[in-house]
Amino acid sequence: MLWRKIFVSIMITFSFFFVYGCQKYRDATDLQILHVAVPAGPITLNPLFARDAISLEAASLLHPQLLGTNPNSLEVEPRLFASWELQADNQTYLLSLREGLRWSDGTPLTANDVAFTLLLICHADYTGWLYPQLSFIDGADEYRKTRHSPYAQGAIPGIRVIDEHTIAIRLKQVHAPFLSYLTFPPLPAHKLQNVKVAEMEAHHNLRNVAVGAGPYLLTAWRPDEFLHVRANPDYYLGEPAIAEIFYRFIPNIEAQVIELLAGKLDLLPTAVKVEDVEMLAADRQIRVHKNNRLVYDYIAINQKKENTPLKDRRVRQALAMLLDKEELVANLLLGYAEVLHGPLLPIHFAYDSDFSQDKGSLPAARKLLLQAGYPQIKLKMIINSGNIVRENVALLFREQAAQVGIDVQIHALEWEAFLAALTNGDYDLAILGRGTDADPDLSYHWHSLGAGNRTAYANEQVDRLLEEGAAVRDREMRTELYRQSQALIVADVPIIWLYTRLAIHAASADLQGFVAHPESLFYNVHLWSLVGREERP
Amino acid sequence: MRLLLNRLGQTAIVLFGVTVVTFFMMHSAPGHPLQANPELRLDPTAVERWLELQELDGPLPAQYISWLSRMFRGDFGMSLIYSRPVKELALERLPATLLLTVPAFLLALGLAIICGTWAALRQGGFADRLLGLGTLAGLSLPSFWLGIILMMLFSYGYPWLPAAGMRTAEDSSVSDILTHLILPLTMLIVGSFSYYVRYVRYAVSDVLSQDFIRIARARGFTEIYIVFRHVLPNASLPIVTVAALSLPLLFTGALVAEYVFSWPGIGRWIIISTMARDYPVIMAVNLSTAALVALSNLLADLLYLLIDPRLRIKA
Numbered sequence: 001m002l003w004r005k006i007f008v009s010i011m012i013t014f015s016f017f018f019v020y021g022c023q024k025y026r027d028a029t030d031l032q033i034l035h036v037a038v039p040a041g042p043i044t045l046n047p048l049f050a051r052d053a054i055s056l057e058a059a060s061l062l063h064p065q066l067l068g069t070n071p072n073s074l075e076v077e078p079r080l081f082a083s084w085e086l087q088a089d090n091q092t093y094l095l096s097l098r099e100g101l102r103w104s105d106g107t108p109l110t111a112n113d114v115a116f117t118l119l120l121i122c123h124a125d126y127t128g129w130l131y132p133q134l135s136f137i138d139g140a141d142e143y144r145k146t147r148h149s150p151y152a153q154g155a156i157p158g159i160r161v162i163d164e165h166t167i168a169i170r171l172k173q174v175h176a177p178f179l180s181y182l183t184f185p186p187l188p189a190h191k192l193q194n195v196k197v198a199e200m201e202a203h204h205n206l207r208n209v210a211v212g213a214g215p216y217l218l219t220a221w222r223p224d225e226f227l228h229v230r231a232n233p234d235y236y237l238g239e240p241a242i243a244e245i246f247y248r249f250i251p252n253i254e255a256q257v258i259e260l261l262a263g264k265l266d267l268l269p270t271a272v273k274v275e276d277v278e279m280l281a282a283d284r285q286i287r288v289h290k291n292n293r294l295v296y297d298y299i300a301i302n303q304k305k306e307n308t309p310l311k312d313r314r315v316r317q318a319l320a321m322l323l324d325k326e327e328l329v330a331n332l333l334l335g336y337a338e339v340l341h342g343p344l345l346p347i348h349f350a351y352d353s354d355f356s357q358d359k360g361s362l363p364a365a366r367k368l369l370l371q372a373g374y375p376q377i378k379l380k381m382i383i384n385s386g387n388i389v390r391e392n393v394a395l396l397f398r399e400q401a402a403q404v405g406i407d408v409q410i411h412a413l414e415w416e417a418f419l420a421a422l423t424n425g426d427y428d429l430a431i432l433g434r435g436t437d438a439d440p441d442l443s444y445h446w447h448s449l450g451a452g453n454r455t456a457y458a459n460e461q462v463d464r465l466l467e468e469g470a471a472v473r474d475r476e477m478r479t480e481l482y483r484q485s486q487a488l489i490v491a492d493v494p495i496i497w498l499y500t501r502l503a504i505h506a507a508s509a510d511l512q513g514f515v516a517h518p519e520s521l522f523y524n525v526h527l528w529s530l531v532g533r534e535e536r537p
Numbered sequence: 538m539r540l541l542l543n544r545l546g547q548t549a550i551v552l553f554g555v556t557v558v559t560f561f562m563m564h565s566a567p568g569h570p571l572q573a574n575p576e577l578r579l580d581p582t583a584v585e586r587w588l589e590l591q592e593l594d595g596p597l598p599a600q601y602i603s604w605l606s607r608m609f610r611g612d613f614g615m616s617l618i619y620s621r622p623v624k625e626l627a628l629e630r631l632p633a634t635l636l637l638t639v640p641a642f643l644l645a646l647g648l649a650i651i652c653g654t655w656a657a658l659r660q661g662g663f664a665d666r667l668l669g670l671g672t673l674a675g676l677s678l679p680s681f682w683l684g685i686i687l688m689m690l691f692s693y694g695y696p697w698l699p700a701a702g703m704r705t706a707e708d709s710s711v712s713d714i715l716t717h718l719i720l721p722l723t724m725l726i727v728g729s730f731s732y733y734v735r736y737v738r739y740a741v742s743d744v745l746s747q748d749f750i751r752i753a754r755a756r757g758f759t760e761i762y763i764v765f766r767h768v769l770p771n772a773s774l775p776i777v778t779v780a781a782l783s784l785p786l787l788f789t790g791a792l793v794a795e796y797v798f799s800w801p802g803i804g805r806w807i808i809i810s811t812m813a814r815d816y817p818v819i820m821a822v823n824l825s826t827a828a829l830v831a832l833s834n835l836l837a838d839l840l841y842l843l844i845d846p847r848l849r850i851k852a
Binding site (some may be wrong): 014037040043044051052124125126128130131132198201202207220221222223224225226228246248249250251252254255256258259261262273405415417418421435451 | 564567571572577578579580581582584586587590604615619620621626630633685688689692693696698699700701702703704706707773796799800801802805806809812814820
């Protein structure tokens, strides 16, 4: 008897599951709801303290930028700031907000909010990454060094609120790229001015975005599941056509692709694997979008070790000749990358597509090594394990190097160990990636005093050219100056440039208006629409 | 009672040791949370200030003592990554994990007891051999691979079931969640069923070969009576041991299943936090896992006493 009871109850349980399983589950994709997948959830929605790309992307749905950048030219575009003018001193910007801006709680968004946000970023207790960009403001350094109050209060001489809509920002020196730094959103002063800056990062008002002014408003944030947002009817650029967005966190990339093919996702941004592109492009329901990004991969050369042959420029030149980058891009990255010979990226206005390194050859490299007096060299190359493309680059490099008498030993290290080796200088060569600014100003990595100049590269001539480049406003002159500095930098072979990978997005064919932007995924999201789908009943 | 106190005392010492070892090992590993991710945007001076604000710049023993004193007050601290209390983050994810692991555990164990007993009663029969083959396959298939195959079959080949997540939306119905549950649950059950069933079959056949079973049969009791009255109670000791030892896993999550099916459980969070050097989370997780292991061992011992009167007398 009991056996039968157990058996029956198990059968009932299973048939219950089976019935639910076979019923095709609710197809949410018939509605004006966009389903986007990303491999990890945002850590915070606080736009000034977000440090990872996904948090910044998610925050951009809820917060409007002060200024935007054009997806093709990366030139500054009006956003909350409708217009700006540079005063005669070439150092003071007069920026005007649009009329009638409001936070979602109805409070007007004014120049005071902007000033509050600027003070917050310059405050000593601000731990986000934006400060170095605002350090060009007159008096910002002094304000950051002297901590008058735990709140974002006080005054910076270079920041002056003129009226409700206008703010003047004076720089301590002429700095052409400055406007391109103002792409962050303002925060609501009326909600946050009584919060200590040190407590701002953990503040719930910022995490839950109680008050925003972006294209979307937060409906729900389920950790490790999804972010659900609804269109902001009062968005200053017009109410978005797509009524809701589900931003789903799916760490398994295969599952992302399967859900896209099954029609349950509408957009896989940035992280589509090159191997999947062909298969996705063959599907008529799917469109593949590509765009250039502001990142590149390179081989770092450690010249700091004592008696290292790498101090000799001829040796570095020989190393730079070893890889056939065209072949590498074609075979390893299936063409979804552009070969790079110098620090300017194809997307920068100063980029020179004719610029290339001497291709050289193995015999030429061998000759250089002999001239330098190093017929045999042993080098230690470190890579972070798990990055298949970089592992393959390392193998190719070792193969080529062996032919000219260089013995390259590859160490694939776990990320932390890799970082430790980098910091301690325990390597000769390392394959790395890095991001660059939207402006072609190369100072961050290549000026001897640049904050990101980790290789301690120093060339007086380059310093001078870069300073000049930031100090003039004329675009042609700047282009010329940056091209000159690029040529000088490349001649010194401080690193070996490899390639800049394309971002590949796969989207439902229904999605209209999506523009692949190198910096922001949700560029002009209010103009996107899902053609052929109903409004939510 | 004295035995119990003794055990609890031992447990406390072990737990203390675990916290000390975890704390100092974790801090001796290179890097800190803001260094652990290659793609973070950082300003070096701001990072210094951040370390100060998070009180990560002091000497380690002092940091440990402050952690310990907070822990005694029931405060596991704030996650360095999410800037939120660790307890809150864990409690947010625990329901999803339990929704997956508890049914998987109960179903796998239940099925294993039924099938294992059945197979032991018909040793060498067709069902027994089939089960032997099946469990061998179930144990040898990597669960990761099985998950992907299930997904390819039922989300792609026959797109009946979702491949990722726990629900479609905030206001999802029970049936929506059940639909999302089927694939990860199946994946979990296959693995642990194969594991338990071998124990059950062995334990039952061991008891079946004993003299008192032969006597019971000779006295003319029905087979069902013998199984429930004599075989299962005697075979339950090893089964209880195995089951009790897998209890902590119910709380730490089914990591592989959570990753493959993007289940919003606690296992994913633990891995992300460990990779990101989120010290307070690592401490809290290690401490609670150690406590759970100790507790389930204790539970197993208590269950022995309950099941086997002989042990009660000895104790």
